[in-house]
Each structure stands twice: as C-alpha cells, then as structure tokens.
Amino acid sequence: MKCRYHQDREARFVCQKMGIGYCQECLDNCEACTNPCTYCKFRQSCIIWELCRRSEKRYRLEKAASGGLEK
Ligand SMILES: [Zn+2]
Numbered sequence: 001m002k003c004r005y006h007q008d009r010e011a012r013f014v015c016q017k018m019g020i021g022y023c024q025e026c027l028d029n030c031e032a033c034t035n036p037c038t039y040c041k042f043r044q045s046c047i048i049w050e051l052c053r054r055s056e057k058r059y060r061l062e063k064a065a066s067g068g069l070e071k
Pocket of ligand 1: 003022
C-alpha cells in the first residue's frame, strides 16, 4: 500500500476505518486522519489518532467541526 498523499512512498500506517495508508511525514503533519471529528469505532486502537491527538492541527480541526456542526 502506498501513502495517500505520496504515491512514491510506502504507507507506514493504515487508517483501519478508511483503509487508507499514510507515510510517516503525513502522520507527523497530522494529515493522516481523514475524519478526526466524527465517530470512529477504531479510534481506541488507532495509532494515527493516538499520535495525532496532541497536535495543534487536530485541535483546530476539531474545534472548527464542532462549531460548524453544532445543533
Ligand atoms: Zn505521505
């Protein structure tokens, strides 16, 4: 499997929910989780989520999504 964003690289992590691979750089940049704000049954065991959760970007994404989808 190749990285979703870098077709020349082997994926090092795979999103179990979406079945999409990502390389280390994408994970470092927090580009890996396609759905950081919606429910994911794999999240508890998701390495992508785990490694990304402390990032500033994830925080912003989540904040934007909760603001946009609030009922
Ligand atoms: Zn990549």
